[in-house]
Amino acid sequence: MDANVKSNNGDARWVDRVGLLRAVEEHFGPYAHSSIHGVSHWKVVEKNALEIAAFSGADILVVTLFAWFHDSCRVNDHTDDGHGNRAAEYAMTQRGVLFQLDDHCFELLLEALRDHTNGKVSIEATIGTCWDADRLDLTRVGEFLKPKFMSTAKGKELAFSLSL
Template sequence: MFKWFHRRKDNHSKHLSEFKERLVMQELASLDIEAIKQFALKDWELGETHGLPHWQRVERNGIILATSEVNITVVRLFAYLHDKCRIDNSYDVEHGKRAANMINGIRHTLLKELTDNELELLSKACELHTTTLRTGNLTIDTCFDADRLDLERVGIIPYPNKMATSKGQYYAKNLGEFYDLAVLLTME
């Protein structure tokens, strides 16, 4: 009975194992993600719409979307820093540029373990995440899609043709499967 459910569950378990394996292989080196979270929360006044719950979902989404070619450190840092410089919960198109400037300002403190390439990827991902559809760089584009897959929190359904990666497009077409994986990953 319900063989389809067991088959889906087994398939999700395989994906979940791959996510965990990827996280172990690409840990945050010497970076302290808790320190990054605390920095992001410092002086945060805009509530949860673009705050910690959103950032945690973006991190989770990035883990789901990341392939072996994606720099998971950059994706996880993006999750907590991309909206840090918002001054408004609605239309604030410049917050990405402000976040990129902020990132350069913490280069020698919180982000001192990043390579120059990682810093550039993180800065560009933050700067462009609200103004650019895709860049062609898989790490940056994964950051974009990790954020876009959380648009339902503000009543917007992610459109597959507005996603930057093939995995993002797939999951935007198959949101039920995406949410199943998200729940499984959260439960682990």
């Protein structure tokens, strides 16, 4: 199905993309379009995630939801250790409202959101794709990318090419 369209015909998974984008921007607050962790970053993470997913086999809807939720609950542009957990809690409130996933994929989304702040890598394709997509955009703040901190083969390849 088209993942961008909310379905009322019994499909197990969908996203109300327009509603979601509006909601996460509003949730983030007035700096959503000026923060280094705001909308422009989320768009890059989504683009990176879809590029990696074509190779990693990640779940497209999970990585898309990760891109838009993962930094939406930040309260500052510094470390803000709790923002991954808060993003997972926020996503829980929106399941069945702005998107729907089956239990397995929803657990992947929650783990990706909760732990994206913890500097880990993952051998799970969807979670690894989420984290790689986020880390690849560290170039926006001048960070040097290290392939060893990427989870997927495509993420490592992109990190290597961006660090040349």
